[in-house]
Amino acid sequence: MTVSAWEAFWLLVQRELRLSFRRPEQLLQPLVFFLIVTTLFPLGLSLQLSLLRDIAPGVLWVAALLSALLSLDFLFKSDADDGTLEQLALSGHGLTVIVAAKTLAHWLVTGLALVLVSPIVGTALGIPVGAFATMLGSLALGTLTLSWLGAVGAGLTIGLRRGNVLLSLIVLPLAMPLLIFGAGATDRAISGTNPAGALYLLAALCVFTCTLAPFAAAAALRITLE
């Protein structure tokens, strides 16, 4: 039976989603981590909501980046460990399609979940409801971009013993523009100025990585798998 590239893409997305929902703890852990990290900041800094509101965008975004980074670990890991990834690479569909499907599915269960949880964190940090739309939009764009960047980093560090720390070392510098624009947009929305500029730049970065990162991640896998 031959399957076209599109069909292979969607089949793989479905497979990834099904696998993720059968291991719900893998889904929940990054979210709980996100909540715990954001709890640390008020405990360490101050209880005044007015002060919290000033630092809320930064706290929210740093916590989101760290949580998304944590979840990158299981993007390729289990498939690389049991040899599924090699079988997929041999399937003849091109690693780019496979990487794109896996990364998209990964974002749907980690990034999107994080976006959906963020209003709880936002409320706790004193972000006004009026800024929620910007916060959700910027987080959605930012986590999707981070998933693509992370796919490159995760592809490069498959099979390394201390790969986890190295993954952060590689991906975080590349993700710094996301933090600047994402936190910037949220900050502007809170202070009542127009956040459109920062959001457009985030969207541009997202489109840029969506188009180029699958190829880079496939090249990374080709290096580490052979």
Added chain:
Amino acid sequence: MWTWFYKLASPPYVYRVAAALMPWFLGLAAVTIGYGLIGGLVFAPPDYQQGDAFRIIYVHVPSAILSVTVYTIMAVASAIALIWRIKVGHAVAAASAPIGASLTLLALVTGSMWGKPMWGTYWAWDPRLTSELILLFLYVGVMSLRSAFEDPARGDRAAALLAVVGVVNVPIVHFSVVWWNSLHQGSTLVTLEGPKMQSSMLWPLLSMLLGFTLFYGAVLCIRVQGEVLQRERQSAWVREAIKS
């Protein structure tokens, strides 16, 4: 016409060329850095606003410019190595990374030493400082990734890919940190009206820039020889080269 280019893919040829070029680079670097240091630290007049403290630019500006240039060279060598599978490219990239990282660190340290008397603080979250710091992180990432693999050939290729991904990111990082208002002074050397600097200050600076570049060339030649020897240690020409 392209034969010289093909020859550069051959490790023994590169080894010999690097050995032959090294003394020239080193000698010329000594001359230009010597002139730049004397001209900049002794003969150039003190700045009307910054006094003698401005003289740190004779180290700061060349190292900052080279820190970015070396990263670009590293990425280009990596791309050549990945695309045409030329192993010497990996040797050049591996040899460049520590030099570039040191230059980045030097630019950061001299910048903060200059910042204390001028801005009153060692560190400010200024766009150029921050992008220089991120550049240092990128260098560290490339170097750690290369050394993390047990198989050196695989480490080379992984680090090469990361260097190429990083070089695409460098302008993005730079323009994203320009988002904040800048404390750093604007460019003095490259403007539409030509350099905005007195010639007695300018010539030593240009000489230092040339000298730093030549010094990088000299250190690169030494390190490339080492990298090539290590990568080719099983082959016959290395045994002969070491014997002679």
